[in-house]
Amino acid sequence: MALLEILKVPDERLKQASDPVEVFDDALRSFIDDLEETRLAGPGAVGIAAPQVGRFQRIVIVDVSNTRKPVPNHGYMVLVNPEITHWEGYEMGREGCLSVPDYTGNVIRATHLEVKAQDPRGKILEFKMEGFEARALQHEMDHLEGMLFVDRVVSRRTDLFRRKVYLKGRKAIGSA
Amino acid sequence: MNNWKMLTLVGEDRPGIVAKVTEALYRNGWNLGEASMIRLGANFSIMMMVTGEGDAEQILAPVASELKLHLHVDKITGGLHQHRVPNIQVRVLGADRAGIVAQVAGALLNVGFNILELESDVAGSSDKPVYIMNIEGYTDAALEQVENAVSTLGDIDVAVSPIETLIG
Numbered sequence: 305m306a307l308l309e310i311l312k313v314p315d316e317r318l319k320q321a322s323d324p325v326e327v328f329d330d331a332l333r334s335f336i337d338d339l340e341e342t343r344l345a346g347p348g349a350v351g352i353a354a355p356q357v358g359r360f361q362r363i364v365i366v367d368v369s370n371t372r373k374p375v376p377n378h379g380y381m382v383l384v385n386p387e388i389t390h391w392e393g394y395e396m397g398r399e400g401c402l403s404v405p406d407y408t409g410n411v412i413r414a415t416h417l418e419v420k421a422q423d424p425r426g427k428i429l430e431f432k433m434e435g436f437e438a439r440a441l442q443h444e445m446d447h448l449e450g451m452l453f454v455d456r457v458v459s460r461r462t463d464l465f466r467r468k469v470y471l472k473g474r475k476a477i478g479s480a
Numbered sequence: 481m482n483n484w485k486m487l488t489l490v491g492e493d494r495p496g497i498v499a500k501v502t503e504a505l506y507r508n509g510w511n512l513g514e515a516s517m518i519r520l521g522a523n524f525s526i527m528m529m530v531t532g533e534g535d536a537e538q539i540l541a542p543v544a545s546e547l548k549l550h551l552h553v554d555k556i557t558g559g560l561h562q563h564r565v566p567n568i569q570v571r572v573l574g575a576d577r578a579g580i581v582a583q584v585a586g587a588l589l590n591v592g593f594n595i596l597e598l599e600s601d602v603a604g605s606s607d608k609p610v611y612i613m614n615i616e617g618y619t620d621a622a623l624e625q626v627e628n629a630v631s632t633l634g635d636i637d638v639a640v641s642p643i644e645t646l647i648g
């Protein structure tokens with residue numbers, strides 16, 4: 305196992321889109337172990353994406369089982385080639401990023417997701433997730449498209465009740 | 481760059497204030513740090529952390545006078561990277577009356593709640609105004625303690641919720 309170096313803004317590589325994983329071998333699994341070790345070494349990160357450590361492959365880790373107030377979760381998840389097949393609802397929440405030190409901002413994300421992915425051996429996985437876990441996955445999947453949460457930050461004042469009225473009726477938010 | 485000044489500009493809102501003020505600073509070699517502009521009523525206000533050589537007040541005097549803005553320059557000690565992340569959000573909604581903010585803020589202070597962000601607005605109609613306030617802050621107290629503290633405020637709705645900041 306080894307700690308990997310996290311790319312930080314304004315590193316241009318963070319804008320690079322990642323490629324699908326095609327080979328599910330020991331090298332992949334060993335990389336995933338390193339990625340998880342790197343996530344755990346950071347300041348309370350609930351997720352990490354491979355491109356954040358300069359590996360431009362569609363691999364994300366999400367684990368929200370350790371929040372201050374417990375939230376619905378699937379525990380530790382490694383999702384290879386993840387795809388959101390359905391999303392619903394929206395909600396504002398505060399985000400930060402290992403690649404953007406010392407900055408947090410409000411982002412609107414879908415609240416309910418259906419997700420297809422593969423595990424580190426290539427087996428097909430399907431999940432339904434909601435709330436904070438769904439938010440974490442959308443944040444990590446943005447990294448796979450070369451997108452950061454700072455590209456989605458909305459004004460603090462947006463949160464005053466109006467926004468909900470304004471957005472009512474829209475089904476999908478975001479491009480994940 | 482640790483010689484920060486806080487620059488405050490207040491006045492009637494009109495287009496071009498930010499462009500003209502920052503242009504004057506830039507032309508004189510000043511740099512910006514954190515800044516926050518807001519429009520309240522028809523009024524403009526901005527606070528900017530700035531750093532540079534010379535007298536910021538002198539540099540901005542012509543622009544301030546042209547745009548009829550009050551200008552304040554204060555020497556400050558805090559620099560960049562002093563962010564504090566809120567962990568509790570408090571939303572307030574009620575028929576507008578005197579004392580709402582004072583009562584809510586007082587109740588929050590009693591549980592060691594440090595207000596980091598506050599925004600309020602008056603909605604509704606002029607004969608039935610509704611006061612809306614959104615507060616974010618930090619406290620080590622439990623969520624339930626904060627809820628209890630604001631539960632006695634009677635005619636106003638106060639909703640307390642945790643803010644879980646996602647790092648990923």
Ligand SMILES: [Zn+2]
Binds near residue numbers: 400402403447
């Ligand atoms: Zn991130």
